[in-house]
Amino acid sequence: MVGGLYGELGASRDWAGSPAVSGAWDRESAGSFVEQLFGRHHGEIYAYLIRMVRDPELAADLTQDAFVKAYRAYDTLEKSENARAWLYQIAHRVALDHIRRQKIVRFMPWTGESRGAAPSAEHLVMDARLSSDLQRALGRIPERQRAALLLAELHDLTGLELAAALGVSHVAARALLTRARESLRQALAVERAAQSDAGLAARPGEER
Amino acid sequence: MSILGGRGGRPDDWESQHARARTRAAERLAAPLDPDEAAWLDDHLGGCAECTEIADEYAAQRLHLRALRDRQPAPPRDLWARTAAAIERESQRRSSGSAGLLRRSVLAPTAILAGALVVAVVYGSLTSSQLPIGPATATPGVAVASTSATPPAPAGPTPLAVAPRDVAYISVEDGGYRVNTTRVDEVCPPESTSCATSEPIETVDIGPLSSPATVFGSEDRPLVIVGGGAGGSVVVVDPDQVVPEPTEPPVSNAPSTPSPAATPTSPPPASSAPPGTPGPTGSPSQSPLATPTTGPSASASPSAEPGGAVEIARDVRVVDTTAAYAPDGSAFAFTAVPTDGSHGPDIYLWTVGDEEAHPITTDHRSVFGSWSGDAIVGSTVRLAGDVHEPVAFVLPSGGERILLPETGLAWRPVVDPTGSAAVYWSGTLTRTDDGPGWTTAGGSLVIGRWSERSEPSPDVEPTPPGDDQSKERAETTIAVGPIRDWDVRWDESGERLAVWIADDDDPSVGRLSLYVVDPFDGRIDLANPPLVDEPALAGFSLADGRLAWAKPAGESGRTSRVSILAWTDDGFGQIESATGDFILVR
Numbered sequence: 200m201v202g203g204l205y206g207e208l209g210a211s212r213d214w215a216g217s218p219a220v221s222g223a224w225d226r227e228s229a230g231s232f233v234e235q236l237f238g239r240h241h242g243e244i245y246a247y248l249i250r251m252v253r254d255p256e257l258a259a260d261l262t263q264d265a266f267v268k269a270y271r272a273y274d275t276l277e278k279s280e281n282a283r284a285w286l287y288q289i290a291h292r293v294a295l296d297h298i299r300r301q302k303i304v305r306f307m308p309w310t311g312e313s314r315g316a317a318p319s320a321e322h323l324v325m326d327a328r329l330s331s332d333l334q335r336a337l338g339r340i341p342e343r344q345r346a347a348l349l350l351a352e353l354h355d356l357t358g359l360e361l362a363a364a365l366g367v368s369h370v371a372a373r374a375l376l377t378r379a380r381e382s383l384r385q386a387l388a389v390e391r392a393a394q395s396d397a398g399l400a401a402r403p404g405e406e407r
Numbered sequence: 408m409s410i411l412g413g414r415g416g417r418p419d420d421w422e423s424q425h426a427r428a429r430t431r432a433a434e435r436l437a438a439p440l441d442p443d444e445a446a447w448l449d450d451h452l453g454g455c456a457e458c459t460e461i462a463d464e465y466a467a468q469r470l471h472l473r474a475l476r477d478r479q480p481a482p483p484r485d486l487w488a489r490t491a492a493a494i495e496r497e498s499q500r501r502s503s504g505s506a507g508l509l510r511r512s513v514l515a516p517t518a519i520l521a522g523a524l525v526v527a528v529v530y531g532s533l534t535s536s537q538l539p540i541g542p543a544t545a546t547p548g549v550a551v552a553s554t555s556a557t558p559p560a561p562a563g564p565t566p567l568a569v570a571p572r573d574v575a576y577i578s579v580e581d582g583g584y585r586v587n588t589t590r591v592d593e594v595c596p597p598e599s600t601s602c603a604t605s606e607p608i609e610t611v612d613i614g615p616l617s618s619p620a621t622v623f624g625s626e627d628r629p630l631v632i633v634g635g636g637a638g639g640s641v642v643v644v645d646p647d648q649v650v651p652e653p654t655e656p657p658v659s660n661a662p663s664t665p666s667p668a669a670t671p672t673s674p675p676p677a678s679s680a681p682p683g684t685p686g687p688t689g690s691p692s693q694s695p696l697a698t699p700t701t702g703p704s705a706s707a708s709p710s711a712e713p714g715g716a717v718e719i720a721r722d723v724r725v726v727d728t729t730a731a732y733a734p735d736g737s738a739f740a741f742t743a744v745p746t747d748g749s750h751g752p753d754i755y756l757w758t759v760g761d762e763e764a765h766p767i768t769t770d771h772r773s774v775f776g777s778w779s780g781d782a783i784v785g786s787t788v789r790l791a792g793d794v795h796e797p798v799a800f801v802l803p804s805g806g807e808r809i810l811l812p813e814t815g816l817a818w819r820p821v822v823d824p825t826g827s828a829a830v831y832w833s834g835t836l837t838r839t840d841d842g843p844g845w846t847t848a849g850g851s852l853v854i855g856r857w858s859e860r861s862e863p864s865p866d867v868e869p870t871p872p873g874d875d876q877s878k879e880r881a882e883t884t885i886a887v888g889p890i891r892d893w894d895v896r897w898d899e900s901g902e903r904l905a906v907w908i909a910d911d912d913d914p915s916v917g918r919l920s921l922y923v924v925d926p927f928d929g930r931i932d933l934a935n936p937p938l939v940d941e942p943a944l945a946g947f948s949l950a951d952g953r954l955a956w957a958k959p960a961g962e963s964g965r966t967s968r969v970s971i972l973a974w975t976d977d978g979f980g981q982i983e984s985a986t987g988d989f990i991l992v993r
Contacts, residue, residue: 226498233494237487245482250475259483263490270494333471351437352472358438373437380433384464 229273236282237266243354244290250349251294251342261297265290287356287364291346298342332394336386344379351376424451425458432462436469478902573608574948574955576969577622577630586611586630586644591953591971595980613644613716621725621946623739625732628759631739632716633725641720641741641764643757719757720764722746726774726844728894728907728945729819733778739764740783742774744844751843754785754802767802772845776831777821777895779859782806784829786818788836788845795836795845801859809860815876816850821895822857823904823924829857830895830906833882847889852908854931855882883931892917896949904931905938905949907956916959919943921972937979938972958983 244265249258268289276285337345343365350356350364362372421427428451431440440448452459483489575588587607613630623631629645723743730741739757741764744750750771757764772788781804786797797818799811814820818832834850855877872879885906886893892909902924909917921938924931938954947956953973970983 230494230498234491237490241486241490242479242482245486246479249480255480255483258480259486259489262482262486263493266490267493267497270497333468348472352469353476355476373434376437377430377433380436380465380468381429383468384461387464387468 229270232273233266233270236269236286240283240286241266244286247287247349247354248290248294250353251346252297253338257297261290261293265293268293281360281363284356284360284363287350287354287360288366291350291364292366294346295342332387332390336383336390339386339389340379340382344375344382347372347375348379348383425455428452428455428458429461432458433465436465478900574953574969574971575624575630576955576957577613577632584613586613589969589971591973591982595982621728621730623730623732624948625736625739628732628736631719631730631732631741631757633730633741640718641723641725641743641757642716642718644716717762719762720755723755724842726752726842727819728892728909729775729777729821731775731778733781735781737781740767740775740778742785744842748842751845754783756783768808771843773800774819774845776819777829779822779826782859784820784822784859786820786831795838795848797832797836797845799831799859811859812871814857814859815872815880817855818845818847820857821897822859823897823901824899825901826859827857828854828901828924830854830885830904832888832890833876833880834888846891850888851882851884852886852888852890852893852906853877853880853882853884854904855880883933885933892945894945894947896947898949899951903949903954905947905954907943907945907947909945915945917943917945919947919954919956921949921954937974941970 241262245258245262248261248265249255252258252261265286269286272289276282337348340348347361347365350361356364358369358373361376362369365372365375367375421430428448431444431448432452434440435445435448439445452462573588573590575586578585578587588609589607621633623633629643632642632644634640634642720743722745724746725741725743727742730739732739737759739759741755741757742752743755743766744752752774753766753768753771754773754775755764756767767783768785768787770787774786776784776786776799778784779801783802784799785802786799787810788795789798790796797816799814799817799820800808801811802808811817814829814831816833816835817829818834818836820829820831822829831853832847832850833853833855835848836845837848838844839846876882886908890908891911892914894907896905897903898905904922904924905919906922907917907919909915918940919938919942920936920940922931922933922936941956942959943956944959947954949955952975953971955969955971958968958970968983970981972979972981974980
């Protein structure tokens with residue numbers, strides 16, 4: 200039943216030990232490689248990006264950008280077994296580039312204002328979901344720390360993969376992750392305090 | 408200054424031992440510590456409550472993050488088509504100065520074709536079946552089906568394989584009642600016109616019951632059968648205590664006829680009423696069991712007698728269709744009023760193995776909404792001038808009731824598994840005509856933001872939303888009221904939501920819809936549900952990737968049948984039972 204584009208990939212999912220892909224860039228090999236890479240990883244890359252930018256359409260655009268960049272940079276991947284971390288590194292940079300370029304993009308909450316649209320009922324429902332303490336707190340911590348937490352805890356990257364994706368040393372990645380945990384802890388406390396204050400301010404003087 | 412403080416390569420380089428401990432506690436979540444450092448950390452945490460609290464917070468934070476793994480957002484279905492086109496443009500850009508290069512696609516022709524045809528396949532499913540593919544994206548299986556050079560043929564009658572799960576229902580057989588279990592491991596795609604009927608793989612006769620109205624189940628737990636007559640009783644039956652009679656293996660494409668009757672394995676108790684006769688049976692104190700095999704005596708237990716049923720509540724009338732087993736199956740909660748109409752509704756709880764259910768509220772105006780973990784969420788009523796308004800509450804296991812005025816007007820809230828959204832009646836109430844209870848007045852059935860506290864707030868009394876509750880609670884209307892009755896269930900993932908709304912004239916039948924909740928952002932697509940306003944008898948089940956309900960008898964006199972809608976990432980399919988008089992086990 201399984202065959203064709205993704206089926207072929209599925210049949211060769213164990214990339215470990217496969218020939219290295221480094222060498223001169225050629226369009227045929229790059230195209231074939233990215234095609235397989237997309238089939239295997241596009242879901243998780245999209246998931247990572249949507250968690251970074253909190254906009255489904257934007258995340259789709261950035262996912263597309265990431266794979267185009269992978270196509271361009273095909274010859275920089277030295278070992279095929281590192282392809283996943285390498286792809287995350289590209290996606291991570293795509294996300295950070297966008298966030299830095301578009302300083303108005305907020306991680307949380309996203310209500311559609313950045314595109315000039317009034318929040319729809321669906322957006323409000325979405326916002327309700329996203330407005331959990333954890334989600335908002337994630338939005339409060341620095342992007343690199345947020346990325347480290349997402350990659351390590353949600354996307355299950357190993358220490359070495361995390362370092363590769365973040366473009367730092369293993370030790371630096373571990374330190375970043377440790378700082379991220381503390382930042383998130385403090386952000387959660389701030390978030391809860393803010394919520395409590397908002398609750399008080401909303402109905403001052405109301406009878407209990 | 409960072410709580411983690413500076414650190415060096417040696418233990419005495421740390422700004423403080425607390426900073427060292429907190430850093431190590433965080434690091435330990437990523438990788439095991441050096442044994443000496445781990446021992447030191449454990450020793451420190453043993454004597455430092457503050458560091459222990461922080462370490463616990465790190466661990467909890469990690470658990471919460473990991474819980475998000477299950478809520479993977481689905482990429483757009485056309486993502487590959489878009490990406491392939493972008494790569495093609497990039498390829499052409501790079502090669503624009505390279506004369507002599509073959510101007511052909513950098514990607515295999517099938518790759519681009521696949522991206523385009525994914526949409527076509529999905530569209531075909533939509534138009535031909537009215538059953539849209541769920542939120543899953545262009546999955547490999549779908550893409551594969553469309554990679555051939557020929558246009559995609561409509562999906563044939565090849566069954567759609569789904570994870571094997573059992574669905575149970577009760578049928579009337581030979582004057583008694585029978586628990587049927589049917590295994591669903593494949594369903595027919597919507598295009599198929601020759602869908603097989605699903606025959607039960609196991610049947611257990613549980614003897615005559617008097618006018619059972621609704622039946623609730625939970626894996627490996629007794630069935631809770633609510634009587635629909637005036638007798639006012641709730642009984643439990645444990646089919647596992649009856650030796651089942653295996654049926655013949657199901658035959659694919661079997662004709663739509665009732666399965667051969669299985670040999671009753673336990674003699675039905677003598678009945679003073681015509682066996683299998685639905686309807687009220689007489690005196691208010693009469694049990695739904697025509698002749699109870701076991702009374703609610705002190706020695707009785709739900710599994711005391713093979714094939715027998717045990718009465719766990721009597722002289723009560725269960726109100727509303729909302730009742731449920733706890734997620735762990737340890738207890739069953741429902742709302743009931745006394746049959747003599749002496750007071751209003753209370754929530755009852757039956758702990759599995761107990762002899763009787765007990766009321767756990769006593770204000771006579773409380774109704775069950777749902778379980779939220781091991782806590783019960785419900786509503787009570789307050790009088791604001793002349794207006795009856797609902798107030799939600801949470802009743803933690805072993806704790807006291809905590810009112811949740813901050814949720815606004817919320818009647819019968821059914822909370823999703825994440826605890827962040829709920830479906831509830833947002834509006835006012837009015838007294839029922841037929842008893843000391845309440846029903847909806849002005850308002851709507853909505854899905855809205857939800858939050859609940861597990862402890863009272865001694866210092867800060869939560870305030871209700873302002874005038875615009877709809878906005879503050881981010882409510883989306885599912886149905887405008889008044890509504891006579893409804894039933895709402897979330898699946899385990901919180902990604903599917905089924906809503907049944909009773910007909911105004913006959914609350915035993917209604918319309919069932921299935922909504923898809925976006926696994927990540929919580930969007931609910933009300934405009935394009937996978938199942939919309941399907942006629943259904945009261946009671947349905949939603950779990951394990953399938954929705955089961957009983958179709959009412961048709962106008963032509965056709966008897967009802969159990970219908971099961973199941974789905975995978977590849978799409979939806981449906982299968983039906985043989986016809987008969989069925990009550991679905993929820």
